[in-house]
Amino acid sequence: MxxxxxxxxxxxxxxxxxxxxxxxxxxxxxxxxxxxxxxxxxxxxxxxxxxxxxxxxxxxxxxxxxxxxxxxxxxxxxxxxxxxxxxxxxxxxxxxxxxxxxxxxxxxxxxxDANVAAIGEYLLGAGKGTKNMVYVTVSTGIGGGAIVNGKIYRGNTSNALEVGHMTIVPDGPRCNCGNLGCAEAVASGTAIAKRAKEAVESKAETSLKNYENVTSYEVFVEASKGDKVAKAILDSCLNYLGITVANIITSFDPEVVIIGGGVSQGGDVVFDKVREVVNTRNFKTMADSCKVLPAGLGTNAGVVGAVAxxxxxxxxx
Amino acid sequence: MxxxxxxxxxxxxxxxxxxxxxxxxxxxxxxxxxxxxxxxxxxxxxxxxxxxxxxxxxxxxxxxxxxxxxxxxxxxxxxxxxxxxxxxxxxxxxxxxxxxxxxxxxxxxxxxDANVAAIGEYLLGAGKGTKNMVYVTVSTGIGGGAIVNGKIYRGNTSNALEVGHMTIVPDGPRCNCGNLGCAEAVASGTAIAKRAKEAVESKAETSLKNYENVTSYEVFVEASKGDKVAKAILDSCLNYLGITVANIITSFDPEVVIIGGGVSQGGDVVFDKVREVVNTRNFKTMADSCKVLPAGLGTNAGVVGAVAxxxxxxxxx
The missing domain is CATH 3.30.420.40 (ATPase, nucleotide binding domain)
Incomplete structure (x- = not known):
């Protein structure tokens, strides 16, 4: 039974x-x-x-x-x-x-979805064994979930950890939500693709030119091949992602921040940059004690999270 | 007994x-x-x-x-x-x-101090009856504490809610902590005073000129008398304070954000501006459901907080 x-x-x-x-x-x-x-x-x-x-x-x-x-x-x-x-x-x-x-x-x-993914990572993925952790998903948008003292933290209106709509650049580009300079507007996969599209349509010399509907995936590919414009776009957007993560660490002081979603599949180039920004912007004790890890659950994350x-x-x- | x-x-x-x-x-x-x-x-x-x-x-x-x-x-x-x-x-x-x-x-x-003040406000002050609240103190520096599910939230290294060192302006002025554009560097009493000093030492036409060691208090006084430079300084710094509070609401989705410390004694000019920014930058459901209130405990807050x-x-x- x-x-x-x-x-x-x-x-x-x-x-x-x-x-x-x-x-x-x-x-x-x-x-x-x-x-x-x-x-x-x-x-x-x-x-x-x-x-x-x-x-x-x-x-x-x-x-x-x-x-x-x-x-x-x-x-x-x-x-x-x-x-x-x-x-x-x-x-x-x-x-x-x-x-x-x-x-x-x-x-x-x-x-x-974001809370379920956070719980999945907490019980069965990269957050196993922690008590306080934050999960951030970076793809079309940016979302998140937090485990606080071993429980999911939902907040007053079930909207806690809407970290994609934290202001990162006060006068930055307009976000879909209407606000200016949200994390989602400067650091999501959509933001990376938008910057690439601007570059393609400009006079910038970039191998991105070959693409009609450029996505963040192509930016990662061309950057890895050495394209300077693609590299600069990633450097800028991932810097903002790093600031987003640093602000999360400053607020929640968690044991680990886990990053999932399409952009996280950029691998070392993503995690090295985020880690660099965290080390620069966070108090040393907090930066040293907080891991920044890729999500541990793969394509099955949704259903595994629901189980969790x-x-x-x-x-x- | x-x-x-x-x-x-x-x-x-x-x-x-x-x-x-x-x-x-x-x-x-x-x-x-x-x-x-x-x-x-x-x-x-x-x-x-x-x-x-x-x-x-x-x-x-x-x-x-x-x-x-x-x-x-x-x-x-x-x-x-x-x-x-x-x-x-x-x-x-x-x-x-x-x-x-x-x-x-x-x-x-x-x-x-910040956690104790948060607990005091939660049990005996402006946060009475809530389950999730954040306390922010704005004076020389900016600090904070959060009550999460009825308990103080300390995080992994006891540094949670170091909200004064959240990055608000990525390329902003240098903070004492070494980072650029922290809330404390753009929105604290010290930041307000620093902007005033720059104005006094410049060719700006301002009634602040009369002061040698200008403090944030004088900026509030001169702004209330109509001095345009003082008003512009407050508008800018309180906008950044509003962004700080908006980011806290986005992350914690609390029932109330309580603001204490010297700058909060600026009264309506402070709370009206912070509320305006929150209404602009936060999701409507979150902004509507989250109060922004002045601290309820007066000069005795320290010892009352310790009791709490x-x-x-x-x-x-």
Whole structure:
């Protein structure tokens, strides 16, 4: 009885579902198309089907489930179990937790992608063994989650660690949120690509010129080949990412900052620069005692994080 | 038995000590000169004497003390009870908690000024009734403390909420810590005074000219009289203070940010500007749900905070 937890990574195109033992070892996994256009009820039914499928796969009755964790794009109300709204899913102010609880008769926990990833890294990834850690994801946007005294920290409106919207350059470029100089506007993958596009469209001499729709990936590639313009773009954007991380360290004084998301896959060039800025800008004791590490969970991070959410919330009951 | 807590505010010039009931109502209070030059033992003896004095004043035996809280300038190691070093006190890597515990046979808690003030505001001041709040002190420097889920948050090296050293202007003026553009270098009382001094020494037409050693206080006075240069200085520095507060809200999503310290006594001009920046830069839901309030504890804040430390730590045991 109660031998497993189930994690669901709810995305706009697919629903990933995994069953794991109470230590987080995945026993079976399935992926279904979300088919968001079919509406709230249909997507909910497929989430339920996914749970039933993985339990059938390990030949275990539904009674063996101890808890279910759901990771979803936000904004959402984690405490109430409500998905407020999200561009690629049909749910509008939809309580996703209640019908799941009713169906499976176990505690169901909901949290946003960044928090779920933070919990995953904390329990099963690069943050294992820490008590206070911050996870930052850097891709199209910048988001984050913090573990404080061994628990996810959500804040007053479930928006804590919106670090992508920390002001880094007071008079910097306009962010999608309307503010000027947010971390997301100067240090995200989108920001890197935007700078590259400006360079391509200018008279700058750069090998980036070959690309029509330049992305941050191409900037990393051309910089590694020695293109000076690409290198300068990375140097500038990663400097701002370093300041973002340094400000996080100054505020939270964590044991580790874990960086995930597409930009983190730039590897050493990213982590060396961030580390350099942290060493320059943070108090020595804080910089020395805080590791800056790449995320430990790979492409499976979403569903592993959802599993970890179920484990962490069950433990802290 | 165990009817009182004692708070000690340890300063470079004086030791303030108060005894309070378990709700924080001060019953008696005394102040002794620190006489720091007499060394560690002598100052410790005077701290003990101060505790004995306040207990005698209310005619209660020492056995009626439940816990003692000590607020001290940092850096210090709160968990171990050690004052690492501080410019105006004789203690160097000195465990102040052990001898106090031995003398009074009760739990003794130590924390730095900013955390103690945060706890005081949380239990007995403007933060009463909240679960998550951040306290920011803005005077010569800028410091802070956070209550997270009802407990003080110290971080990994006891340096959490060093918000004065958050980078606000990446290429801004040099901070005393060595970094560029820290909040403290652009938004503290010292920063305001420095800008005023530059103005006085320039050809700018300003009524600040009358002062030789201009302070932030004079800038507030002249700005209130309509001096344009003083107004522009305040507008700029308080804008940066607003960004600092906005970044804190983005990171911690607290119910309230409480601002204390000398600069906060500028009143509406300070709080109106900070609020304006928060409304501009923060997500609407976060800005709307987070109050920005002046500190509720007055000149007695240090010793009241030490009393609150004793109460909070006793409660959470």
């Amino acid at each position: 109660e031998k497993y937890v189930v994690g669901i990574d709810l995305g706009g195109t697919k629903i990933c579902c995994a069953v794991a033992d109470l230590k987080g070892n995945i026993k079976a996994q399935t992926t279904l198309a979300t088919l968001a256009h079919e509406g709230e009820g249909a997507v909910l039914a497929r989430m339920i089907l996914a749970v039933e499928t993985v339990m059938k796969e390990i030949n275990a009755p539904l009674e063996d489930i101890k808890a279910i964790g759901i990771g979803s794009p936000g904004p959402l109300d984690a405490e109430k179990g409500i998905i407020v709204t999200t561009p690629n899913l049909p749910f509008k102010n939809f309580n996703i937790v209640n019908p799941m609880t009713e169906r499976f008769n176990v505690p169901v926990y909901l949290d946003n 959410l179920a484990i962490l919330e069950t433990e802290s009951v | 165990e009817k009182y807590v004692v708070g000690i505010d340890l300063g470079g010039t004086k030791i303030c000590c108060a005894v309070a009931d378990l709700k924080g109502n001060i019953k008696a209070q005394t102040t002794l000169a620190t006489l720091a030059h007499e060394g560690e033992g002598a100052v410790l003896a005077r701290m003990i004497l101060a505790v004995e004095t306040v207990m005698k004043e209310i005619n209660a035996p020492l056995e009626d003390i439940k816990a003692i809280g000590i607020g001290s300038p940092g850096p210090l190691d709160a968990e171990k009870g050690i004052i690492v070093t501080t410019p105006n006190l004789p203690f160097k890597n000195f465990n102040i908690v052990n001898p106090m515990t031995e003398r009074f046979n009760v739990p003794v808690y130590l924390d730095n 430390l004793a109460i909070l730590e006793t409660e959470s045991v």
